[in-house]
Amino acid sequence: MPHRRKLRSGFTTGTAAAVSAKAAMMLLVEGKAPDSVRLTLPRGDTLKVPINGSRFVGGKAECTVIKDAGDDPDVTHRAVIGARVWMVDNVQGSNEVFMMAGEGVGIVTKPGLEVGVGKPAINPVPREMIRAAVREVLGSSPGRQSKDLFVEIFVPEGVEIAKKTMNARLGIVGGISILGTTGIVRPLSHEAYRATIRSALSVARATGLRNIVLTTGRRSERFAQALFNENPEEAFVQIGDYFGFSVEASIKQGLEDIVLAVFFGKAIKIAQGFHYTHAAKAQMSMERLAGWTLEATGESGLARQIRDANTARQALGLVRNDYPAVVSVVGKMMLHSARNLAGTHSSVGGVIFDYDGQVLFESVKT
Structure with a gap:
């Protein structure tokens, strides 16, 4: 009997977005982007993901990741998923993280989903992963606790990829959703x-x-x-x-x-x-x-x-x-x-x- 190769797991769009955001935050704070980022996943394990690209654009730090779905037939496999981050002074001394949808990330237009109408189609678990990732980099550095953080997730080919998904039926327009509950994609899930x-x-x-x-x-x-x-x-x-x-x-x-x-x-x-x-x-x-x-x-x-x-x-x-x-x-x-x-x-x-x-x-x- 021929040996069956074990199917390879990958990582979710939520993980890709969080890794991109963490790398972009490191670029913004430290002036240099890493070659790879280790991210803590929702269940406590960690995953090391390579960074595809990085740059500064108009005072905003930007990093991208190539999404790897492993052996799962995922339409987002090999898609570029990125994050832009920047900080704005907040006189009240709070340290909020605001999530935004860039190009290729959908906006919710119908009720009934985990995300409210009018908000970026970034599900709750990925949202928390992104927040945790950027706050981990920010830490308790002096002078940064009075700044709000803005994170814009983007997927350059997201509009085209979304045509292969159920997003239009679900009322998500303008791109794909950022999904995942464990951070890992299991083959044929x-x-x-x-x-x-x-x-x-x-x-x-x-x-x-x-x-x-x-x-x-x-x-x-x-x-x-x-x-x-x-x-x-x-x-x-x-x-x-x-x-x-x-x-x-x-x-x-x-x-x-x-x-x-x-x-x-x-x-x-x-x-x-x-x-x-x-x-x-x-x-x-x-x-x-x-x-x-x-x-x-x-x-x-x-x-x-x-x-x-x-x-x-x-x-x-x-x-x-x-x-x-x-x-x-x-x-x-x-x-x-x-x-x-x-x-x-x-x-x-x-x-x-x-x-x-x-x-x-x-x-x-x-």
């Missing part, structure tokens, strides 16, 4: 995806919605938006393979009218009771589908063909025209699984699409 789902559901609820349409990706979402075209953009949330998590999270947010809009293959997996539908964890059982086919049609020959099918697409081709009852059984079983998760105080409906967007099954009422 499930938590990162779940956090995105939670944010989208939170925005939907904060805009006053009670209903939500859960889709598995961009194609199914596009078909669902055409079908439910009276719903606002915030009502549609892409959940990937996180069916169970997303239904439960929707209920916690008070989104009590849920519609699942999925393709036939995902519907089969949900109908079988899988809460997480990725192929590596949820092997589709054609045996189960064959059993449902026999129950719905009485056709043992068809059931054998279904059992021997290689894919959901192939199975669908065997039943869609002449045996719609099979698709109906899958739809009803899918709803049964979802309603078991959602409980009795919610309405759960479902739509199953074929692979061209035609509706095969629709039940949007309990």
Whole structure:
């Protein structure tokens, strides 16, 4: 058996911003930027990160870092993330740190996120990391306790990178978000995806919605938006393979009218009771589908063909025209699984699409 290489962890945009800010503060205070910075992460461990560039611009110190996501397929991997810092006299003797969004860092425009409307899209943990980093450099040096610190985070390619994220849907405009709770990016992070789902559901609820349409990706979402075209953009949330998590999270947010809009293959997996539908964890059982086919049609020959099918697409081709009852059984079983998760105080409906967007099954009422 070939040896599998261990996947490499990286660091978050929040870590990159905090390292840049710390290096820029060192440049401002000491007149020289370091080659690398050691940063204390939220859980107490430390990380050494190289500095990409440094300079003074109009009395402001500026440093940048190349963001390293490790082996995680992160759209911000290799992005330049930087910080500009400067100090302003404060006659009251306070020592505040003010955070600002530079180019490529988004501004929050919708309620429901961890950051308030009108503020830079720098989440609370990265915000504290940045504050702690610059204050560590400032220390208790005489004469500096009566100055306010300004930290401007920037991402030169942030506007373009943001187009590959959910930021526009979440109401974050002008660039990316500065994120992270631990400071470290774990490869193929499930938590990162779940956090995105939670944010989208939170925005939907904060805009006053009670209903939500859960889709598995961009194609199914596009078909669902055409079908439910009276719903606002915030009502549609892409959940990937996180069916169970997303239904439960929707209920916690008070989104009590849920519609699942999925393709036939995902519907089969949900109908079988899988809460997480990725192929590596949820092997589709054609045996189960064959059993449902026999129950719905009485056709043992068809059931054998279904059992021997290689894919959901192939199975669908065997039943869609002449045996719609099979698709109906899958739809009803899918709803049964979802309603078991959602409980009795919610309405759960479902739509199953074929692979061209035609509706095969629709039940949007309990």
